[in-house]
Amino acid sequence: MLFGMLCLTSPGLTRALPAYNVRVLAGHFFSSIAGSVDLNEDALQRTASVYVHWPYCLRRCSYCNFNKYISRSNNNDTMTECLQRETQTLLQLSQVSSVTSVFFGGGTPSLAHPSTIEAVLNSVSKHAHIPQNVEVTLEVNPTPLGRSKLKDFYHAGVNRFSVGVQSLSDDDLVILERDHSSHDALCTIEEASRLCPGRVSVDLMFGRPRQTIQSWDSELKEMLQVCDDHLSLYQLTVERGTQLFKQVQSGKVTVPGDDVTAEMYQRAREILHQHGFCQYEVSNFARHNAVSHHNLSYWKGRQYIGVGPGAHGRFVPLGEGGDCREARTQTLEPEVWMCEVQKKGHGTRRRIQLHQRELIEEVLVMGMRMTKGITHRHWQRFSPHVNLHRVFGTSLDVQGLLQSGKLILDERGLRCSYEGLTLLDSILPTLLLEIEQIYAPKQKDSFKVRKIGS
Numbered sequence: 469m470l471f472g473m474l475c476l477t478s479p480g481l482t483r484a485l486p487a488y489n490v491r492v493l494a495g496h497f498f499s500s501i502a503g504s505v506d507l508n509e510d511a512l513q514r515t516a517s518v519y520v521h522w523p524y525c526l527r528r529c530s531y532c533n534f535n536k537y538i539s540r541s542n543n544n545d546t547m548t549e550c551l552q553r554e555t556q557t558l559l560q561l562s563q564v565s566s567v568t569s570v571f572f573g574g575g576t577p578s579l580a581h582p583s584t585i586e587a588v589l590n591s592v593s594k595h596a597h598i599p600q601n602v603e604v605t606l607e608v609n610p611t612p613l614g615r616s617k618l619k620d621f622y623h624a625g626v627n628r629f630s631v632g633v634q635s636l637s638d639d640d641l642v643i644l645e646r647d648h649s650s651h652d653a654l655c656t657i658e659e660a661s662r663l664c665p666g667r668v669s670v671d672l673m674f675g676r677p678r679q680t681i682q683s684w685d686s687e688l689k690e691m692l693q694v695c696d697d698h699l700s701l702y703q704l705t706v707e708r709g710t711q712l713f714k715q716v717q718s719g720k721v722t723v724p725g726d727d728v729t730a731e732m733y734q735r736a737r738e739i740l741h742q743h744g745f746c747q748y749e750v751s752n753f754a755r756h757n758a759v760s761h762h763n764l765s766y767w768k769g770r771q772y773i774g775v776g777p778g779a780h781g782r783f784v785p786l787g788e789g790g791d792c793r794e795a796r797t798q799t800l801e802p803e804v805w806m807c808e809v810q811k812k813g814h815g816t817r818r819r820i821q822l823h824q825r826e827l828i829e830e831v832l833v834m835g836m837r838m839t840k841g842i843t844h845r846h847w848q849r850f851s852p853h854v855n856l857h858r859v860f861g862t863s864l865d866v867q868g869l870l871q872s873g874k875l876i877l878d879e880r881g882l883r884c885s886y887e888g889l890t891l892l893d894s895i896l897p898t899l900l901l902e903i904e905q906i907y908a909p910k911q912k913d914s915f916k917v918r919k920i921g922s
């Protein structure tokens with residue numbers, strides 16, 4: 469498995485990276501991509517991004533194990549009210565005064581009515597400041613229906629679209645059980661780029677059944693003719709419990725081996741680089757600085773509020789006197805979640821306090837996904853008393869990674885080299901071991917599921 473899909477209901481999760489060697493590419497791999505403006509400590513405590521999960525899809529794609537449900541009833545109004553109510557509750561609980569980005573993910577949020585999107589954005593702006601031009605992204609399935617609603621989503625306040633193209637091969641789209649053609653996808657990209665020039669992203673998957681390195685090369689080059697300034701490339705993970713998993717287990721379908729997918733990833737990095745795209749994260753590439761500020765806020769360890777069935781959040785519940793960041797998960801099943809929100813104002817199912825060691829582990833795992841890695845300043849915010857050199861600089865195992873050129877620790881901070889980024893999953897255990905030795909053991913109650921009052 470590999471390349472780092474950021475699970476949108478659960479941005480804290482990373483997927484495994486394979487261990488293999490790749491050729492080092494020079495170029496502007498580390499050239500800086502401007503992130504969001506530097507915020508001081510107080511401002512960071514009072515800001516968060518908001519993730520809103522729309523749990524419904526029209527049908528199940530063969531590979532997908534996300535938290536999604538096939539909608540049978542028309543409960544749009546209740547869903548809208550509940551999303552609004554939970555947004556209000558969680559914003560008040562966090563006492564966040566400014567929202568830095570909003571992301572509508574799913575499921576298929578392009579199935580939602582544009583008035584739902586507008587209503588949720590209104591709730592956000594009623595309870596926190598949304599600076600003008602803040603990034604508001606909506607994931608779009610590139611069906612004719614999705615495309616026909618883009619303009620209304622734009623008028624509802626969306627200013628960035630993330631289009632789930634997955635493949636430009638119609639045969640492959642059938643195998644993946646997608647509900648659109650490659651032609652639909654191209655038309656959707658065109659319309660989205662007309663509405664939000666420079667703010668359209670495309671998701672593509674590689675390592676798909678029957679895919680070859682040559683077909684991936686041509687597909688990428690075709691995509692580069694039509695895409696806007698952002699691409700997310702995910703290696704297809706064969707997830708347990710999916711139709712694809714059964715097909716692969718039974719031998720009905722085969723997926724390319726690790727050496728082939730490694731080569732596909734490498735080819736993609738080279739081709740995108742040649743076309744002026746800068747890699748800024750394991751799976752994400754942008755040109756003209758069109759990075760996803762929302763996803764960057766996860767990788768930088770900022771606070772985020774997760775609204776909707778199965779959404780995850782990370783924030784300090786200042787509103788109830790909390791002083792520790794919590795990992796929160798909302799109830800998965802939409803009908804149950806709606807009942808809870810109607811009763812209590814939120815559907816938070818689990819709360820886990822993140823004490824320093826757990827927080828530092830997340831900061832490391834997320835931060836190392838970025839090509840610029842973890843700067844000293846970034847680290848100091850979460851570990852004011854123990855700097856990066858002290859944690860990692862004296863370990864023999866880390867020295868090995870530094871000397872082999874996979875890892876870099878210098879005056880900028882800690883990061884993977886171009887080669888090292890493809891080996892991130894084999895590097896992380898060594899780094900996590902150092903954290904284990906330096907920071908206090910995990911607190912027992914950190915992993916206790918807390919009961920929540922209303």
Ligand SMILES: C[S@@+](CC[C@H](N)C(=O)[O-])C[C@H]1O[C@@H](n2cnc3c(N)ncnc32)[C@H](O)[C@@H]1O
Pocket residue numbers: 473476531532533534573574575576577607608609631632633634671672673702703704705706707
């Ligand atoms: C969960 S989907 C939601 C977006 C939208 N419903 C769609 O399908 O386009 C977000 C992205 O995750 C990626 N994804 C989903 N399942 C995956 C899997 N098993 N392996 C790799 N990427 C996957 C796809 O590229 C997809 O665009």
Ligand code: SF4
Pocket residue numbers: 524525526527528529532533534536574575576609632
């Ligand atoms: S449309 Fe997206 S979320 Fe829905 S089943 Fe397909 S991949 Fe999963």
